[in-house]
Amino acid sequence: MYRAELERASLHELRRKSSTPSLGSPQTSLQEHPLCYVGDLSNGEKREFSVDEGSVLLIRHKSKFYALGSKCAHCGERLSSGLLIRGKIRCSNFGTAYNIRTGYLEDFPGLDNIQTHTVQVRNDTVFLMTTREKILAERALPVMTKCRNFVNDPVVIIGTGISALTCAETLRQEGFRDRIVMITREDTLPYDRTKLSKTTEVEPKSLLLRPGEFFENYDIEVMLNTRVKSLNTEEKVVCLEDGASVQYSNLVLAMGSVPAKLNVKGADLEGVKYLRTLDDALDLYESMKRKHIAVLGSNLLGLELASSIGKQSRSVSIFGKGAAPLTMLPTQVGQVVREFAQAETLFLRQNSLVKAVEGFDKVGHMVLKDGLCAVAHIVVPAIGVRPCSSLLLGSSVSTNSHGFVVVDSQMRTSARHVFAVGDLTSFPLTAFNGNMVNCDHWYSAQFQGRKAAFAIVSQKEMSVPLVPFFWTVFLDRTLTFAGDLSCVTDERILRGSLKDNDFVCYCIKNDEVVAVVNAGTRNAAIQFLEMTQHKIKIKKQDVVKNISDNWITYPSTRTLLE
Numbered sequence: 001m002y003r004a005e006l007e008r009a010s011l012h013e014l015r016r017k018s019s020t021p022s023l024g025s026p027q028t029s030l031q032e033h034p035l036c037y038v039g040d041l042s043n044g045e046k047r048e049f050s051v052d053e054g055s056v057l058l059i060r061h062k063s064k065f066y067a068l069g070s071k072c073a074h075c076g077e078r079l080s081s082g083l084l085i086r087g088k089i090r091c092s093n094f095g096t097a098y099n100i101r102t103g104y105l106e107d108f109p110g111l112d113n114i115q116t117h118t119v120q121v122r123n124d125t126v127f128l129m130t131t132r133e134k135i136l137a138e139r140a141l142p143v144m145t146k147c148r149n150f151v152n153d154p155v156v157i158i159g160t161g162i163s164a165l166t167c168a169e170t171l172r173q174e175g176f177r178d179r180i181v182m183i184t185r186e187d188t189l190p191y192d193r194t195k196l197s198k199t200t201e202v203e204p205k206s207l208l209l210r211p212g213e214f215f216e217n218y219d220i221e222v223m224l225n226t227r228v229k230s231l232n233t234e235e236k237v238v239c240l241e242d243g244a245s246v247q248y249s250n251l252v253l254a255m256g257s258v259p260a261k262l263n264v265k266g267a268d269l270e271g272v273k274y275l276r277t278l279d280d281a282l283d284l285y286e287s288m289k290r291k292h293i294a295v296l297g298s299n300l301l302g303l304e305l306a307s308s309i310g311k312q313s314r315s316v317s318i319f320g321k322g323a324a325p326l327t328m329l330p331t332q333v334g335q336v337v338r339e340f341a342q343a344e345t346l347f348l349r350q351n352s353l354v355k356a357v358e359g360f361d362k363v364g365h366m367v368l369k370d371g372l373c374a375v376a377h378i379v380v381p382a383i384g385v386r387p388c389s390s391l392l393l394g395s396s397v398s399t400n401s402h403g404f405v406v407v408d409s410q411m412r413t414s415a416r417h418v419f420a421v422g423d424l425t426s427f428p429l430t431a432f433n434g435n436m437v438n439c440d441h442w443y444s445a446q447f448q449g450r451k452a453a454f455a456i457v458s459q460k461e462m463s464v465p466l467v468p469f470f471w472t473v474f475l476d477r478t479l480t481f482a483g484d485l486s487c488v489t490d491e492r493i494l495r496g497s498l499k500d501n502d503f504v505c506y507c508i509k510n511d512e513v514v515a516v517v518n519a520g521t522r523n524a525a526i527q528f529l530e531m532t533q534h535k536i537k538i539k540k541q542d543v544v545k546n547i548s549d550n551w552i553t554y555p556s557t558r559t560l561l562e
Helices: 002-018 132-137 162-173 212-217 278-287 300-309 331-343 442-457 524-533 540-545 555-561
Strands: 031-037 046-051 054-061 064-069 083-085 088-090 097-099 105-107 116-122 125-130 155-158 180-183 220-223 228-232 237-240 245-247 250-253 257-259 292-296 315-319 347-349 354-358 365-368 373-375 378-381 385-387 418-420 425-428 469-474 477-483 491-497 502-509 512-519
Touching: 031 046, 031 054, 046 125, 054 125, 054 132, 064 125, 083 524, 088 105, 125 132, 155 162, 162 180, 162 220, 162 442, 212 220, 250 442, 278 378, 292 300, 300 315, 300 469, 331 347, 331 477, 331 491, 331 502, 418 442, 442 469, 477 524, 491 540, 502 540, 512 524, 512 540, 524 555
Parallel strands: 155 180, 155 250, 180 220, 250 418, 292 315, 292 378, 315 347
Antiparallel strands: 031 125, 046 054, 054 064, 064 116, 083 088, 088 097, 097 105, 116 125, 228 237, 237 245, 257 385, 354 365, 365 373, 469 477, 477 512, 491 502, 502 512
16 A cells, blocks of 8 residues: 555656646647556556646557547547447447547547547656647547649539538548539538537537638638539539539539428418528527427427427427337337326327418417317428439439439449439448438438548448448437348347436347447447447347446457457
8 A cells, every 4th residue: 555655646746747848839849748557557448637728538458558639529528438449439429439549530420530649658657748739629630632633623512411521521531632512502611400400509600510711721612502403414514503514523412301391281381390401490499489389290300309499489299190209210219208208298299190280371270180289389390301302303313212312332323423422312231231221310421421432532442331320319318329220120128218318229130139229328329330330240149148238348249349
């Protein structure tokens, strides 16, 4: 005990001495900070240390030490609570993955890397060698090139959603030096659409994914308030509504989707509002205060909306057409969500189809097909989406019967030099059975944007397959899903309680786990995402045995995840 106290005292003295300023600028000069003794961290351990006015995360992996920024660059969550898997640290919130050696963003969601710092081991002590500037910055902008060839035809990206932006940034990160042109009908630079349904406090500037100077610095041209009329894929031309045209070398379709329209009597009354754009959100949240709100649809968007606007409105009611909410998830999960919503006094009515919306010039109430009359001042249909693919009519780009653009595993369409990414695609689920699916979620959109950029620049494939992964925030609970969207499962194994924010559901097909849904700190879905990317299978018998739901420490998967 006495020896340990002496060691701690000497380490404290080292830290005190290290606080003496170095020569040169205090922001940019290299400084040395003793963090701990070698034996303080075992292999696989991580610990956050306060340094100057910031902090760093120290990780010991396979007997080596790595120092990183302490927070996720995407959501700000502390990475000390993250998952250390296969040389990556995954954020415990949304699974964002960073390489522990380089800080590189290896898996989404997110755009930026995190800082890395030099570590030295001397006399059994771990020292941090870095600058105050890097400690305070935490996140790091990926290295990107600029345009060097203004003569060649550009890569044209139609759309400015997250798939479009990720594609443009990846092109620059991969050394693409020709022009990049993004075209959008909106009047705003790329922004975070996911926040529109999660909060009523919409501040336009805070939603921007990148500031205006970013696009100038990296020569990414953005044509705002510009509508595309048609395509000529034979001549490689994008025709605009104002009569102008843009020639392209490669074209990326990233137009996304729009809300499906309510098709009943009174659907055109004032007070029927849809949520898609920033302007839609500003209008909806301004007009809803102290009003009775009816949300049509108990899918992800419907539940998020109802949860976020509940405190601002007079009342919120959700009307879903199925037996349980969240029909894309197992019925048992939907029932759990329904019971939780009712316990939280949120009105959620299933098996409800709208017959008509009625009122004098504006919405006053709804009539359901079972005869119920529901008071409503504002009706928000959240009944699905339809792809923005109408401009493809007459082109050689193939779509399926629902209008989604059909692509291969590299996001190539049926037309040469034309790619499609994001919400409007139907793509092969190669991580599972190869079925064609549509997945209109942030993670998939970013993944596809990167895949398309890789295919354009170098024709190389990404090293891991796309695994559908998404989350929803509902009444302060975050439900996370990873897995196969296309198959009907044989069995479900549920544990925990959504009320206690400690819930997990394993979906099983042919004795194998094909999808995981969880809420709380178990992070089973994030672990399943990682395992599926690397073809690590989980059997039903393993789920039964592993009651902790920690697959990093489970004997049959531990060594595969190190």
